[in-house]
Amino acid sequence: MTEETHDAGAAPPMVEGWSRDGFLGERAGLVRAHYSPDYISVSGPHAPRRLKIGDVSCADHFDPAALPTVFAAAPSGLRLSVSKRAGAMPFALRNVEAEEVHFIQEGAIEFRTDYGVITGAPGDFVHVPRCVAYCARPLTTPFLSFIIECPGPLKFDTPSPAGMIHFGKDVVRARPEDIEPDDPPTDLALKSGDEITLFKKAHDPLAARRQLAAQSPVWKLNLARVQPVVYWPHGGPPAHFLASPNNEVLLYTLSARPGGRPPIHVNADYDEVVHYFRGPDPWGKVSEPGTFTWVPKGVPHQGPREDVERGYLAFLLESRATLRLTPAGLAASELMETGAYGRHETANGGT
Ligand SMILES: [Fe+2]
Known part of the structure; x- marks a missing residue:
C-alpha cells in the first residue's frame, strides 16, 4: 500500500x-x-x-435447475453464493442444513414459500429459514443476488427494541396468496450442502389453504432501512x-x-x-x-x-x-x- x-x-x-x-x-x-x-x-x-459478485460464473444463469454458485465457505457450514437466475426454479427447494438470506444486488425476484409470497428488490435482505421450502422466479432481469447460508437460526439482535430498525414498518413478512400459479412444480428438492434429494409429489408441495395465527418466519428488510x-x-x-x-x-x-x-x-x-x-x-x-x-x-x-x-x-x-x-x-x-x-x-x- x-x-x-x-x-x-x-x-x-x-x-x-x-x-x-x-x-x-x-x-x-x-x-x-x-x-x-x-x-x-x-x-x-x-x-x-x-x-465483484457479478464476475462469479453461475450455472443457474443458464440452467434453472442449477443451484447458486458457492464462492466462499467455512467449516461451520456458513456458505456464500451468487445467483444469476434467469428462469423460475423447476422445483420447490427446502434447505435442511441452513437459513438462507438472499441479498438482492440487481433485478427483482419472487419467492413463493411454505409461509407465503414475498418479493425482493435491490438492497433487500430476504430471509428464508431452515426447512422452509420456496420456489424463486425472477421478475426482472438481469438478476444478481448474494446468498448467505447460515446453519444457526439468525435472530434480530439490535441494541434496543427500536431505533436501529423500525420492526413494525420495515420488516415485511411473507403473506399467503390465494392465487395458485398456472404450472406449479410438483417436485420437492431437499438441499443438504451440495446434495439434492428429489421427492416426486402428486401436487404442488407449496400449496396451502391458510396460515395459522403465528407470523410468517419469512421476511425481508432493505439495507437502507x-x-x-x-x-x-x-x-x-x-x-x-x-x-x-x-x-x-x-x-x-x-x-x-x-x-x-x-x-x-x-x-x-x-x-x-x-x-x-x-x-x-x-x-x-x-x-x-x-x-x-x-x-x-x-x-x-x-x-x-x-x-x-x-x-x-x-x-x-x-x-x-x-x-x-x-x-x-x-x-x-x-x-x-x-x-x-x-x-x-x-x-x-x-x-
Ligand atoms: Fe475490522
Whole structure:
C-alpha cells in the first residue's frame, strides 16, 4: 500500500488495536513502528481478497435447475453464493442444513414459500429459514443476488427494541396468496450442502389453504432501512442487527456514517466480509456496486473513511469460523490491500 491511502496531511496512524469477540470482547492496543496493514506479497490461502459478485460464473444463469454458485465457505457450514437466475426454479427447494438470506444486488425476484409470497428488490435482505421450502422466479432481469447460508437460526439482535430498525414498518413478512400459479412444480428438492434429494409429489408441495395465527418466519428488510449506530463524535464500532447462536455469524450495516476512519486493528475471532452494495460515493478504493471484500481473522487492516458526503450502502458479515474461497471465488477475485481495500499492487500474484 502507498502513502496516498493514509489520511492526506496527517501523520500515518501507527496505533494498532487487537480485539476478541469482534466488537464485544477484550481489547488491547500498541503503537507500531510501521503501518501494519501494508504487505509486499503473500502466499497461502489466508489472504485478503476482493471480487465483484457479478464476475462469479453461475450455472443457474443458464440452467434453472442449477443451484447458486458457492464462492466462499467455512467449516461451520456458513456458505456464500451468487445467483444469476434467469428462469423460475423447476422445483420447490427446502434447505435442511441452513437459513438462507438472499441479498438482492440487481433485478427483482419472487419467492413463493411454505409461509407465503414475498418479493425482493435491490438492497433487500430476504430471509428464508431452515426447512422452509420456496420456489424463486425472477421478475426482472438481469438478476444478481448474494446468498448467505447460515446453519444457526439468525435472530434480530439490535441494541434496543427500536431505533436501529423500525420492526413494525420495515420488516415485511411473507403473506399467503390465494392465487395458485398456472404450472406449479410438483417436485420437492431437499438441499443438504451440495446434495439434492428429489421427492416426486402428486401436487404442488407449496400449496396451502391458510396460515395459522403465528407470523410468517419469512421476511425481508432493505439495507437502507437499517440505521447505522454511531458513538458521537468519533464513530466507534458498528452494531450488529442479526446474530446466530454464540454470535457465530453477525450481520451489520456498514453504510456511510459520521466518525471518520476506523483504527488499524487485528480481529482475533472473526473473518470480516464487507459487501459494497452501491454509492453514490465510493467506500475508499471500492466504487463498483456488488463488490465483496474479505479480510481473514488475524490480518492487520484499517479500512476507508466512512463519513463521505453523499453516502454509500454496505453491510458487514462477521464469521467466527474461518472462510476459504472456493475455486469459483478464487477465479473471480484479486488480492486486496487492507488500508483502503483496493487492488493490491501484486494483485493475483498471491494465492
Ligand atoms: Fe475490522
